[in-house]
Amino acid sequence: MALLLAALLLPDGPAPAQPLPLPPPPPAPPQQPAQARPPLVAELSQTRVEISTGFSGTDVLVFGATERLLGPGGDDILVVAQSPPEPMVVRRRVNVLGFWINGPSARFRQVPGFYLLTGTRPLRELLSEEERAAKRLGLDNLPLASTGVQDPAYHEALLRLKQDAMLWHEEDEAIQISGARLFRARLPLPATVATGDFRVEVLLVRDGRVMARQELGFRVERVGAAARIADVAEQDPVIYGLACILLAALAGWLGSVLFRRG
Amino acid sequence: MQVYLPIAEMSVDALLLLGIGFGVGWLSGLFGVGGGFLLTPLLILIGIPAPVAVASGANQTLGASVSGLIAQWRRGNVDPRMGLVLLAGGFVGSALGVQLFAWLRRQGQVDLAVAVFYVVVLGSVGGLMVRESVRAILRRRRRGTAPARLHAHLWMHGLPFKLRFRKSRLYISVIPPLLIGLMIGVLSAVMGVGGGFMLVPAMIYLLGMPTAVVIGTSLFQVVFVAANVTLLQAVSTGSVDIVLTLLLLVGGVAGAQFGASMGTRLRGEETRFLLGLLVLGVALSLLWGLVATPDSLFAIGPIPS
Numbered sequence: 034m035a036l037l038l039a040a041l042l043l044p045d046g047p048a049p050a051q052p053l054p055l056p057p058p059p060p061a062p063p064q065q066p067a068q069a070r071p072p073l074v075a076e077l078s079q080t081r082v083e084i085s086t087g088f089s090g091t092d093v094l095v096f097g098a099t100e101r102l103l104g105p106g107g108d109d110i111l112v113v114a115q116s117p118p119e120p121m122v123v124r125r126r127v128n129v130l131g132f133w134i135n136g137p138s139a140r141f142r143q144v145p146g147f148y149l150l151t152g153t154r155p156l157r158e159l160l161s162e163e164e165r166a167a168k169r170l171g172l173d174n175l176p177l178a179s180t181g182v183q184d185p186a187y188h189e190a191l192l193r194l195k196q197d198a199m200l201w202h203e204e205d206e207a208i209q210i211s212g213a214r215l216f217r218a219r220l221p222l223p224a225t226v227a228t229g230d231f232r233v234e235v236l237l238v239r240d241g242r243v244m245a246r247q248e249l250g251f252r253v254e255r256v257g258a259a260a261r262i263a264d265v266a267e268q269d270p271v272i273y274g275l276a277c278i279l280l281a282a283l284a285g286w287l288g289s290v291l292f293r294r295g
Numbered sequence: 296m297q298v299y300l301p302i303a304e305m306s307v308d309a310l311l312l313l314g315i316g317f318g319v320g321w322l323s324g325l326f327g328v329g330g331g332f333l334l335t336p337l338l339i340l341i342g343i344p345a346p347v348a349v350a351s352g353a354n355q356t357l358g359a360s361v362s363g364l365i366a367q368w369r370r371g372n373v374d375p376r377m378g379l380v381l382l383a384g385g386f387v388g389s390a391l392g393v394q395l396f397a398w399l400r401r402q403g404q405v406d407l408a409v410a411v412f413y414v415v416v417l418g419s420v421g422g423l424m425v426r427e428s429v430r431a432i433l434r435r436r437r438r439g440t441a442p443a444r445l446h447a448h449l450w451m452h453g454l455p456f457k458l459r460f461r462k463s464r465l466y467i468s469v470i471p472p473l474l475i476g477l478m479i480g481v482l483s484a485v486m487g488v489g490g491g492f493m494l495v496p497a498m499i500y501l502l503g504m505p506t507a508v509v510i511g512t513s514l515f516q517v518v519f520v521a522a523n524v525t526l527l528q529a530v531s532t533g534s535v536d537i538v539l540t541l542l543l544l545v546g547g548v549a550g551a552q553f554g555a556s557m558g559t560r561l562r563g564e565e566t567r568f569l570l571g572l573l574v575l576g577v578a579l580s581l582l583w584g585l586v587a588t589p590d591s592l593f594a595i596g597p598i599p600s
Contacts, residue, residue, distance in 0.1 A: 086538070089297035089306045120598045124403055132585045134407045140598060190593030224297065224306035259301040259538075266302055266533055274529030277537050278522045281358030284541055288548025289362025 072100045073110075073245040075235040082222060083256040090224040093251060095233055096217040103210050108244070109159050110208055111152040111236040112218040113170065116253070117229040118143035123179075123187045123194075139179040139187040146227035148172065148195070149202040151218050152238075153210060156203070159238045168243065172196075172203045199223050228253050302536035303347040309542055311341065316355075316546025323359060323547070324554025325561075326570040331356040331488030331521075332417060333573075334543065335409070336581060345406045347536050349396070350528035352487030354540040357521035359547045360489055360514050363555075367511030374462035374508045378515035380469050381476035381494075385520040388480020393527040396485050400532065403596070410581050412486050417578035420493055424571030427500070431564040463504045463512075471502060476516065484524050489517030492574060506563060 075097030082091055093114075101108050121144040127136030152159055156171050166174050172192055179187065195201040200223065208218045220233070230252050237245040255263055266273040298309040315337050323330030331352050338348035367373055399408045454468035475497045479490035494513040498504045504512070529535045561569075 084299060086299050086301075087297065088299040122403065122596055122598050124594050124596070126589055126592050126594060132407075133587075133589055135403050135594065138403060187593065190591065191595060194591060194593065194595050224299070225304065227304075255301065259299050262301040262537060266529065266535070270530045270533055271526070273537075274526035274535065277354050277529060277535050277540065278357060278525050280537060281354050281525070281540055281544060282361045282518075282522075284544045285358035285361035285548060286365065288544070289365065289552075 070100050071245070072108075073235065073237040073247055074098050075247045075249060077233060077249050077251055080251045082226075082251060082253040084226075084228065084253065084259055085255075085257045086259050088224060088259070090226070091222050093220040093222060093231075094217060095220065095235060095249070096215070097235060097247075098214050099216070099237060101239075102213040103153060103216060104213050107213065109153045109238040110216045110218075111150070111156065111159065111170070111238055112208060112233065113236070114147070114149045114220050114231060114233040115145040116147040116227050116231050118145050119227065120144070121191070122181075123191050125182075125187070125190075137182045139181040139184070141177050141179045141191065144177065144191070144195075145175070145201075146229075147200050147222065147231070148175065149220055151202070151204050151206060151208055153208045153216065159241070160243075161241055164241065164243075172201060198225070200225070222253070226253055228255060298538065298542065300343075300347075300536050300539050302351075302534060303343055303539060305342070307341065307343070312539065312542040313546035315341075316543035317550035318546075319543075320359060320547030320550025321554040322550075322573065324363075324551035325557055326492075326554075326566060326573075330359065330547070331483075331490075332413070332486065332492050333577060335487040336413060336577060338539075339406075339409070343539070344534075345409050346396075346400060346532055346534040347539070349409060349485070349487030350525070350532060350534040351536045351539045351543075353483060353489070353521045353524040353528065354535050354537070355543045355547065356487075356489035357518055357525060358540065358544040359551065360491070360517045360521065362548065362551070364511070364514040364518050367514055370511070371462075372508050372511030373515050374460055374504070374512045375515070376458070377460045377463050377465075377472060377502075377504070377508075378512050380458070380472045381479075381512070381516040382519050384473040384476025384478075385480040385483070385516055386523055388477035388482075389484045389520050389523045390480075390527060391477075392481035392484025393524065393531050395481070396528075397531050399485075407585075409486060410585050412482065414578050414582045414585065416482060416486070416493065417574045418582070420496060421571050421574030421576075421578055423500075424496060424567050425575060426571075427496075428564045428568035428571060432568065435564065460504075462508050463502075465502065465504065467502065475501065476520075479516065480520055480523075483517075483520050484527070487524075489521050491517050492570070 075095060078094035082093060095112050099108055103110065121141050122138050123141065124135040124138040126133045150156065150171055156165065160170065165171055169176060177188060177191065192201070206219060208216050210216050230250055233249040233251070235247045235249065236243050296309045297306045299306040319330040319334045322333060334355060335348050335352040338352060339345055399405045454470045456469045457466055458469050459466045479494050482488065482493065483490045491513050494516060495509055498509045498513060499506065525535055
């Protein structure tokens with residue numbers, strides 16, 4: 034939905050932050066102020082993602098324009114999005130007497146719940162290995178320090194399981210370019226997305242170097258009934274527990290009354 | 296239709312939850328048990344985290360059993376004195392069980408513990424029920440009538456602190472029902488069940504209660520122990536999801552009515568035989584989950600506080 038909307042809006046020049054004078058060159062996208070001409074302007078389709086009771090995942094769109102031409106022979110764009118890091122544990126399953134149980138574990142202190150990296154071209158073609166490592170770009174360069182068992186297999190398992198869960202993406206879907214100046218990337222947030230402040234970095238890459246960057250952000254938060262329930266459960270667990278008992282008892286009793294009459 | 300569960304922090308198909316609620320409710324109405332032992336594994340199967348499945352399962356069991364309790368109470372099928380003795384044990388047991396559960400969660404072994412509890416408890420109860428009911432059916436075929444003996448006199452009936460339970464026509468020590476209540480309380484907290492499927496046979500075979508008051512009295516215990524577990528889980532693990540509970544209940548209450556009307560047409564032994572088979576089936580499928588080689592040798596999860 035968000036994708037469609039933004040796609041429709043995009044050619045008409047949606048709302049970048051500043052109010053803009055009309056651009057003189059007709060083929061150019063309208064985002065470029067006449068004098069300043071920033072090399073890169075990017076924007077998000079929304080700065081707030083609301084998780085209400087009906088939430089089943091959504092798409093956030095990163096879009097923008099560049100001063101020079103994009104695409105083969107020209108500039109390239111990289112988009113990196115991630116959610117606030119959280120601690121995670123990776124456990125190895127071991128077979129004890131024929132049963133599979135959770136065995137040794139490695140604890141990762143800072144794991145982004147959601148990570149997406151995409152570009153107009155594959156990351157490897159855009160930046161050298163040193164450059165990628167220095168800028169910590171790509172899943173292989175995520176700063177994942179762990180305590181507990183030190184074994185690269187745990188690190189690999191974390192990468193694989195997060196990707197299987199559709200929470201970490203690297204170049205699953207390339208950035209779309211239109212008119213050699215407009216770009217558009219989709220951030221697919223699944224229904225299980227974590228709440229918090231997401232960081233989106235848009236990088237302009239030219240000749241193997243990052244020429245410009247823009248930081249954007251959006252917030253994922255629970256709203257409405259879902260937010261209230263989670264708040265009460267967290268802040269007043271006794272009241273919440275009593276309310277659960279009463280509601281369940283009431284629902285059970287009401288149901289039996291209704292069905293006896295019907 | 297997707298619905299977001301605020302505590303499980305995920306969205307699931309509301310129709311799927313209603314359907315599960317209906318199916319479990321139907322079976323619970325048919326057999327006169329809460330159905331928690333089916334519900335919790337099903338919830339885990341569709342991807343609900345085990346702690347939320349267990350805590351919300353207990354909450355659902357409470358709601359699902361209330362209407363049954365009211366109906367049984369009206370018919371005078373509840374032995375309040377026996378119910379209170381069982382309940383006293385049940386409160387202590389569920390408090391212990393919730394502590395055990397929180398500890399297992401910190402150890403990262405909740406899923407294993409829940410599965411092992413299910414396999415052991417359901418396997419033995421299901422096996423016993425099937426064996427006993429088959430014997431009863433065979434005996435009836437051979438002799439035409441069931442034996443008139445009320446109950447077997449076991450060693451435990453010689454224990455002190457005897458109390459008269461008029462509705463149950465028993466004069467026995469309070470220690471066995473207290474212990475049974477305690478055990479059911481622990482199981483209720485760890486497995487997210489009311490424990491009716493264990494309580495009913497325990498009351499029949501261990502305490503020797505007459506079948507007429509067994510279901511009502513077990514519902515009495517189940518309702519209050521499940522309420523206790525709900526409260527304790529909400530406080531100590533914060534994993535009761537009321538949206539999940541209510542969706543399951545809506546389906547469950549409807550299903551229970553259909554099940555109950557069908558259940559009256561079945562004989563006691565046949566009901567127990569079918570219930571035993573069902574319990575065994577659940578145990579076997581969970582056992583398979585424990586021994587089958589997992590898709591991934593690794594599992595990731597949040598670090599519980």
